[in-house]
Amino acid sequence: MLYDMAHRFLSEEIEPRYEEFEKKEIFDRESWKKAGSAGLLCASMPEEYGGSGGTFAHESAIIEAISHVGVDGFGIALHNSIVAPYILHYGSEEQKQKWLPRMASGELIGAIAMTEPGAGSDLQGVKTRAEKDGNQYRINGSKTFITNGQLANLIVLVTKTDPAKGAKGTSLIVIETDEVEGFERGRNLDKIGLKSNDTSELFFNDVRVPTSNLLGTVEGEGFVQLMQQLPQERLQIGTTAIAMCERALALTIDYVKERKAFGKAVLDFQNTQFKLAELKTEVTIGRVFYNDCVARHLAGGLDPVTASMAKYWLSDLQGKVVDQCLQLFGGYGYMNEYPIARMFRDARVQRIYGGTNEIMKLLIARSL
Numbered sequence: 338m339l340y341d342m343a344h345r346f347l348s349e350e351i352e353p354r355y356e357e358f359e360k361k362e363i364f365d366r367e368s369w370k371k372a373g374s375a376g377l378l379c380a381s382m383p384e385e386y387g388g389s390g391g392t393f394a395h396e397s398a399i400i401e402a403i404s405h406v407g408v409d410g411f412g413i414a415l416h417n418s419i420v421a422p423y424i425l426h427y428g429s430e431e432q433k434q435k436w437l438p439r440m441a442s443g444e445l446i447g448a449i450a451m452t453e454p455g456a457g458s459d460l461q462g463v464k465t466r467a468e469k470d471g472n473q474y475r476i477n478g479s480k481t482f483i484t485n486g487q488l489a490n491l492i493v494l495v496t497k498t499d500p501a502k503g504a505k506g507t508s509l510i511v512i513e514t515d516e517v518e519g520f521e522r523g524r525n526l527d528k529i530g531l532k533s534n535d536t537s538e539l540f541f542n543d544v545r546v547p548t549s550n551l552l553g554t555v556e557g558e559g560f561v562q563l564m565q566q567l568p569q570e571r572l573q574i575g576t577t578a579i580a581m582c583e584r585a586l587a588l589t590i591d592y593v594k595e596r597k598a599f600g601k602a603v604l605d606f607q608n609t610q611f612k613l614a615e616l617k618t619e620v621t622i623g624r625v626f627y628n629d630c631v632a633r634h635l636a637g638g639l640d641p642v643t644a645s646m647a648k649y650w651l652s653d654l655q656g657k658v659v660d661q662c663l664q665l666f667g668g669y670g671y672m673n674e675y676p677i678a679r680m681f682r683d684a685r686v687q688r689i690y691g692g693t694n695e696i697m698k699l700l701i702a703r704s705l
């Protein structure tokens with residue numbers, strides 16, 4: 338029911354304006370608020386904090402609807418199943434009351450700021466520094482490639498509170514950007530895909546926040562908190578991957594039935610049939626694996642290695658499916674007016690963010 342509702346909302350409210358958001362390279366706040374009113378924000382947060390009291394299965398239904406409708410730049414998945422859980426799992430009661438209901442309504446738009454110009458795969462290299470000064474932190478540093486970076490007004494920031502301790506000196510601190518001075522947004526970065534998402538640079542120049550904005554009871558827990566949340570973040574990339582594969586396949590099957598060459602439908606060529614038979618088989622395998630990962634995650638048992646497998650294998654599959662489907666569209670597949678062209682561009686980053694697929698293989702290899 339939630340999937341149907343999300344699909345209807347996204348088709349009626351977002352899809353008609355999506356081209357405009359792609360051109361402007363940013364969504365509007367109104368769409369976030371509408372999504373909040375429709376119950377699509379914080380579906381897995383408890384009702385006492387303004388959420389819908391659901392689980393990751395509910396988030397999965399919403400993300401699948403986003404990719405099936407084809408509005409992949411709408412950054413609510415990250416807000417819902419990456420940013421909000423940090424506050425739910427590590428926030429104090431006061432922090433949860435303060436931030437989660439406003440995230441559920443769309444008043445606050447969430448971002449997670451880990452990556453820096455000099456620290457991507459190797460997050461231990463984070464240089465952004467938070468120094469204690471009385472009952473405040475003074476924060477200096479810069480972040481890049483931050484999803485929702487222009488719109489976000491609640492940022493979970495990865496900082497060093499004690500650089501000498503390396504990973505153990507890392508802490509997560511929440512910044513409500515409307516309430517601080519010294520915070521600046523840099524460029525809305527010019528990307529090859531996911532154009533409507535405002536991926537940006539962020540700068541922190543002597544930004545002061547109360548020490549009570551720390552997530553967790555003591556400093557230095559940031560790395561452990563990040564590691565604990567990574568399985569869900571990686572699984573969520575798998576959600577987008579499998580749903581986009583399914584959409585690519587459905588669009589392509591429709592197209593090759595209609596398109597004629599040499600006096601017959603493109604589907605009538607044995608090459609087309611074999612290609613699509615292979616892709617359909619692999620996407621079915623991907624779906625079964627994905628569903629199994631979700632079931633394990635809901636039961637509390639999705640280990641980091643399997644989550645890494647899901648992220649890497651499903652995003653690789655997505656790249657392959659979208660590329661081979663585009664080929665069956667011929668020249669039309671290269672035209673932006675055909676959704677498969679945008680899917681080809683949007684799919685590419687899935688193998689890069691959330692930990693690159695090489696890093697995923699490294700994590701899997703450690704378990705051998």
Ligand SMILES: Cc1cc2nc3c(=O)[nH]c(=O)nc-3n(C[C@H](O)[C@H](O)[C@H](O)COP(=O)(O)OP(=O)(O)OC[C@H]3O[C@@H](n4cnc5c(N)ncnc54)[C@H](O)[C@@H]3O)c2cc1C
Pocket residue numbers: 448449450451452456457458459481482483484485528531536686689690691692693694695696699
């Ligand atoms: C559109 C987009 C949105 C993003 N959103 C966010 C966000 O919201 N928040 C955020 O914090 N970050 C975000 N990122 C950043 C993303 O997570 C990083 O780009 C990613 O982790 C890789 O880091 P890097 O770009 O510095 O690449 P690098 O770490 O410089 O890697 C370069 C290459 O080296 C390889 N490599 C690195 N280390 C190893 C190793 N040990 N063994 C083998 N190969 C290795 C990598 O796999 C890659 O192929 C986003 C990125 C993009 C493009």
